[in-house]
Amino acid sequence: MTRKPGAREDALPAIAEVFREYGYEGASLALIGARCGLGKGSLYHAFPGGKAEMAQAVLDAIGGWFEERIYAPLRDDPDPRAAIRLMLSETDAYFRSGRRVCLVGAFALTEGRDGFADRIAGYFRDWREALAQALIRAGRPAAEAESLSEDAVLTIQGGLVLARALDDPAVFGRMLGRLEQRLV
């Protein structure tokens, strides 16, 4: 009888997009409801914890997506170089070649004291560790892999900030190109 889990998953992408565009504070429930075509009743039925639960669910969904599509191959793919190239192409696709902003990064800059800090830190920590592992498996010394992976994760975030700030998505593409040279 319970369609609840389905409704939750259906609404998540729209909610994520609102958070992405307006930030946590700027994303009002009225806006969220309008964007995913749900009244407050439905919204609070799917997310009894309100706005905070919506944000946590969105962060979890994003974390799950990256874990499955990027981190897991980075750790497990028998060809680590292929996994790294996959990471770059999936990253390019996910962020729409720089036209989309990283919600986790945006939350990191403004929020943090709302119980999101753990998820935010985990997202970046997992990314860095998975990439470091792939680099080591590709034959890099451990110290170099640590440094390179931190640099890569941070560079992607910076690329998103700058592409958005200059309103020039091409920044993101050029950054990915340089990253590929450094990584493979």
Place this chain on the structure above:
Amino acid sequence: MTRKPGAREDALPAIAEVFREYGYEGASLALIGARCGLGKGSLYHAFPGGKAEMAQAVLDAIGGWFEERIYAPLRDDPDPRAAIRLMLSETDAYFRSGRRVCLVGAFALTEGRDGFADRIAGYFRDWREALAQALIRAGRPAAEAESLSEDAVLTIQGGLVLARALDDPAVFGRMLGRLEQRLV
């Protein structure tokens, strides 16, 4: 008779800090007033345009600081390598070695449609251009200078995001170290 300009300048650092911590939407006038010890009356006397004017004034102040301390030396210092090292040390100091967040970057991720977009874009464009000029004067080919300067500006922003997300300021220091290797 008019102490207005003085009061404005005095309040700006506190206002900037509130915007830095809470973002534009999250920074309420009550919070701003409390933080700089000014009532709404004084606040609106100094900034008749309200919150938006406060934000613009803060962005202008930040832009002016960087112009004077970083961009101008980058363009004019007879020793471009020294100017680049100065940029790195001033950047480290300004962002408190990664403990402070870049307000311009934070605004770039969430806002933009409030008339701040020009100032935000200008801040990064000026930085990139000034650094490219220094690199060219230091003997780099133009194409390489363009690429390196874009990479540097974006890397600094990424370092701030990651340091904040992981709650680990050391990320910022390591990033500056790598940047110095690439630039000089």
Place this chain on the structure above:
DNA sequence: GATGATCTGTACCGATCGGTACAAAGAGCA
């Protein structure tokens, strides 16, 4: 001290915030 302009604290405005209450609507089962 008196005067006139500047500055500031307080009260208040309508709008909107996140969140709750609840009754009507919808869906499965008999």
Place this chain on the structure above:
DNA sequence: TGCTCTTTGTACCGATCGGTACAGATCATC
């Protein structure tokens, strides 16, 4: 068709939002 439980829209809550009005405090000047 009745019955039950889930789902939804709407009205509403107190709190707070950004912003305004304005009276009283403060100050320079004479």
